[in-house]
Amino acid sequence: MLSRAIRIYALCLAVVGFAVAYATVTVGPYYHPVERVWSMTKLPDTPAMSWYARFAWSALAASAVFLLALPVLNLPALQSHVEQRKGFATALALLAFGALAATLAYLAYSELQHAAQVLALHS
C-alpha cells in the first residue's frame, strides 16, 4: 500500500517530467487546420500546429515519471526520508517550481527572440 506522501512526491516528480518534456520535445505529429489533417512532418505553405503533440508527449512523459517514481520512493532506503523529513517535501516543492519557472522562462525567451527577428525583418 502506497502512502499519501509517496503519491504526492511522485506527482511532484511528474510535474518536473512534464516541464522537462515540454521544454525539449518538439517532434510531431503536426495538425494542419486548413487541410484538417495530421502528419509527422510540417506541410509546406500552410499553418501547422505542434502544441497538441507537445502537450500529449509531455503528459505521457509525466505519466511515465509518476509510475516509475511510485516504486522508487517506496524503496526501504528512501522511506524514512519520504515519510518523516520535512526537508524532503520542501526540496521537491522547490524542484517542481524551479522546473516550471525555468521552462516557462526559456520558452518565453525563445518566443520573444523569434518575434524580435520577425520585427527586424519587416523594418
Next chain:
Amino acid sequence: MLAFESIVKPLLFLHLLGAITALASAIHLGLRLRRARGGQPGHYRTVRLHATVLLSAYAATLALGMLIYPTFRVRVRHEFLDTQVPIATALFEIKEHAAALALLPVIVLFVLTRPLAFNRPLEDRYVPLFSAMLTFVLGALLFSAGCGWWLGTVRSV
C-alpha cells in the same frame, strides 16, 4: 471551414467564463487556506471546495482553448498577427505554454486538499509545496487572463 469554426464564438465565451472561474477559485483557495491555518479550521471545507472548482474550471478552460485554437491559428494568427503584430503572436504562445504547464500544479493542489477537514488540517510539510504550486498557477492564470484580454482587443476569432 475549419474545425469548430461555426461555433467558435460561443466556445470563446465559455472559455472566458471558465478562465474567470478558475482565477477566482485560485485566489479564494489561497485566502481560505490562509484563514484555515490562521486559527479558523472551519475554512478547510471551503479550501477543498475551491480546489475542486479550480480543477474543473481549469480543465474545462484548457479543453475549450484546444477547440478554439485551430480557428485562432488560421483566422487570427496566420492571417494577421504573424505579419502585423509578431509580439502578439509571441505573447499568445507564452500564454499557451503557461496554461499547459499549470495543469499539473492544479492537479497537485487538488490532491493536497482532498483529505482536509475541520479536524484534518494541511500538514506543515506540505505548505511549501502548496504555496509553490499555487504561486505558479496564480501567475499563469493572471498572465493568461491579461494576455487573452489584450489579444482580444487586437483581433479576435
